Amino acid sequence: MSFQQATQDGLCLQYPDPLPHSAEVSLETAVTTLMRAIQMSENRPFHYRYIDKPAEGTMAMLFLDPRARFPNDGIRWQEPDTVRLIPAGGGRELEVSESRFGFVPGSQDQNAWRLRRRYRLVKGGHPSLVLVHYTRGPPAPISPGVANLPVRVYPLRTVNEPPTIVIGDKAGQKFYPPGTPGPGMQPPPPPSAVNAPGGPTIPGGPPGMGNMAFNHPGATAAMVNQQNAAMEQLERRREREREKERAAARERAGSTSGRPQHINDDGSDDETDQISTRTLALTRYKRNHEFMNDVFRQAAFGDKNRPPQPSPYSIFNKEDLERKTAQLQADIELLKQKTAERQKGRGLPDVSMEGQALTA
Incomplete structure (x- = not known):
């Protein structure tokens, strides 16, 4: 089938x-x-x-x-x-x-x-x-x-x-049931929880669509907190095992510091014994799944081949600048000639600063 x-x-x-x-x-x-x-x-x-x-x-x-x-x-x-x-x-x-x-x-x-x-x-x-x-x-x-x-x-x-x-951004992401090795997170609460009396609704929404307004922003946070707690318990268990190994080594070496340190093993953390290697691996995978999904999506659909950045001077045309410079220089020379002719007609001395040096 x-x-x-x-x-x-x-x-x-x-x-x-x-x-x-x-x-x-x-x-x-x-x-x-x-x-x-x-x-x-x-x-x-x-x-x-x-x-x-x-x-x-x-x-x-x-x-x-x-x-x-x-x-x-x-x-x-x-x-x-x-x-x-x-x-x-x-x-x-x-x-x-x-x-x-x-x-x-x-x-x-x-x-x-x-x-x-x-x-x-x-x-x-x-x-x-x-x-x-x-x-x-x-x-x-x-x-x-x-x-x-x-x-x-x-x-x-x-x-x-x-x-x-x-x-949306998570389009195509699959939600696998808890405890299965599928690459997904736990599904949202069942419809019975969403449709419970007093549940969140969208004001002004059409009849029957109030249950569609139920988002689950806390589902991911709760899952991460649960995973963090499980990993902390596992780390405490490993620390106790290392302490036992160090105590056994001191006892074998005939340490003179008295009897070996007593390890408090009152069974308060026996729940950590239920954590298997497979569960830990699956927890780590789920914890980083969304981050890796963002990385792969950017690698697959991101802008990998960006066109080269244009030169900051590409907005200028060299020929136009030279032509305008020559035109302005010609205008300046023409104005100088007109100024010299007016001064000569009035009998005024030439006050041009060209060719003169400033003296102290």
């Missing part, structure tokens, strides 16, 4: 927290939800999940390639999609794709009443974020030839792909 096969069956990246059911979604709500999803997706990893026979009123936030077809959702649609572009203000443009006359093959659907709308900001947002909404539309008769013909193969394949950040 390959990941590629599961993707063809409809596996896609979804925002982890469920959105509330709603009979209708206004265009303003869709735009607001998509804009806030951009910010929330920078800190919350998306999970690989299926959309399968969604109920009326179901909403989901997906991350899809704009060029790819919409994932298989277990519903057969009897009409092709209709797409329209709607100005959303502020330079934004909202794409609304509508699929009508859908039904679940082999189910209790007596007619094709299902309606699917997809909202995507093609301008002024992130084109890969898609808000999908399933609701009830005008019914239509079901074609007998496809009434019981399934649109996908069951059971659906199970793929253990880790959650992934899809937007």
Whole structure:
């Protein structure tokens, strides 16, 4: 069961927290939800999940390639999609794709009443974020030839792909469960903690998007503190072992300083015995993962071949400067001649300082 096969069956990246059911979604709500999803997706990893026979009123936030077809959702649609572009203000443009006359093959659907709308900001947002909404539309008769013909193969394949950040500087970073050797950090708290009463919300956000406002700036700090404590405990354990070795060496050498120093081994730090070499190595790797990620990203995508800096004199043209200098010199000589002629006409002595030396 390959990941590629599961993707063809409809596996896609979804925002982890469920959105509330709603009979209708206004265009303003869709735009607001998509804009806030951009910010929330920078800190919350998306999970690989299926959309399968969604109920009326179901909403989901997906991350899809704009060029790819919409994932298989277990519903057969009897009409092709209709797409329209709607100005959303502020330079934004909202794409609304509508699929009508859908039904679940082999189910209790007596007619094709299902309606699917997809909202995507093609301008002024992130084109890969898609808000999908399933609701009830005008019914239509079901074609007998496809009434019981399934649109996908069951059971659906199970793929253990880790959650992934899809937007921002950490895009592509995977979150592995604790205790696994994957190159990632611990995932954020489960949705139950995010949706708990009194949890943080975004003032003025659309209904059901308050849980998307939950960032986890303290998750990394808590993890680092835990790792620091574990490493300090391990260092204390090593120090006790070194002290025991030194005491044993003094005893073997027949030291005259009395009996060997008693090592206080009251078992207060027995919890450090649970730290294995593998756990320590994994802790160090996770601790430096983000720093190394920044280094590799700069090495891969940074500006490595900068063009040579232009000379500070490149803004000047030597020929223009020489031409202007010659012109100014000619103007000076002309002014000197005119001054000498005026003085000669008035009978004034020549007061020019040229050729005269200053005397003390």
